[in-house]
Amino acid sequence: MQRSVAAVIWDFDNTLVDSRAKNLAVTRRIAAELLGSWDRYPMLGSLDAYERALWRTRGWRDLYRTELGMDDALMDEAASLWTGYQIADSTDAPLLPGVQEALAALSQLPHAIVSANSRRNIDETLERHGLKERFRAVIGYEEVHLRAQKPAPDGLLLCMERLGIDGQGVLLYVGDHEVDARCAANANAVLERRGAAARVLSVGADYGRSEGHEWGFEPDYRADSPERIVRLVESFAAEQAGPVTRM
Numbered sequence: 001m002q003r004s005v006a007a008v009i010w011d012f013d014n015t016l017v018d019s020r021a022k023n024l025a026v027t028r029r030i031a032a033e034l035l036g037s038w039d040r041y042p043m044l045g046s047l048d049a050y051e052r053a054l055w056r057t058r059g060w061r062d063l064y065r066t067e068l069g070m071d072d073a074l075m076d077e078a079a080s081l082w083t084g085y086q087i088a089d090s091t092d093a094p095l096l097p098g099v100q101e102a103l104a105a106l107s108q109l110p111h112a113i114v115s116a117n118s119r120r121n122i123d124e125t126l127e128r129h130g131l132k133e134r135f136r137a138v139i140g141y142e143e144v145h146l147r148a149q150k151p152a153p154d155g156l157l158l159c160m161e162r163l164g165i166d167g168q169g170v171l172l173y174v175g176d177h178e179v180d181a182r183c184a185a186n187a188n189a190v191l192e193r194r195g196a197a198a199r200v201l202s203v204g205a206d207y208g209r210s211e212g213h214e215w216g217f218e219p220d221y222r223a224d225s226p227e228r229i230v231r232l233v234e235s236f237a238a239e240q241a242g243p244v245t246r247m
């Protein structure tokens with residue numbers, strides 16, 4: 001098995017950028033539009049409540065269903081509002097500390113993004129940070145069927161195909177939520193069924209999470225800073241990577 005890393009695929013929200021405040025603002029606006037108001041929903045009351053709700057749910061549909069009581073039809077409507085509201089909202093979504101440096105240190109590798117956010121919003125954010133050229137592919141929710149978002153492996157597999165590494169090679173999928181680690185595991189199950197030699201290793205972006213949140217599904221590796229991801233890639237190149245799950 002080839003042990004060097006062929007590419008790094010990143011989740012977007014709270015892995016590359018701190019978008020919690022912006023996503024809360026957009027979610028409040030969607031709730032106001034579709035449900036009449038946002039202030040009667042506890043999870044929309046504060047950034048802290050919103051973040052706690054993110055951790056106890058699996059992906060945005062689960063969040064909207066359990067916390068806002070939306071049915072599938074309303075969630076589809078919410079999805080159709082998301083991109084426009086993201087673009088219109090001016091709340092800052094800064095790069096997480098160390099991300100810029102890690103991308104520069106790993107510039108010899110292809111990078112890509114697989115996210116449940118909108119591709120247009122991601123592209124605009126990357127452009128603003130001068131990072132658009134760093135990413136060879138950006139898979140947003142629009143590229144994948146609404147009912148096949150993470151943790152379903154469709155987006156990740158599509159991204160591998162676009163990078164031309166769906167046949168063989170090891171790639172990292174970095175994400176701050178257990179849904180990302182589950183997505184990587186689900187992609188591996190499909191690759192195995194296909195008889196493909198490629199494998200995805202999940203890297204938990206602990207630096208994008210607040211303290212005190214447990215992983216309900218443990219990623220293969222965990223990084224407490226983007227710098228650790230650089231070290232991880234280097235350890236693969238040096239064929240020193242062992243079966244450690246914590247760094």
Ligand SMILES: [Mg+2]
Pocket residue numbers: 011012013014015175176177
């Ligand atoms: Mg995320």
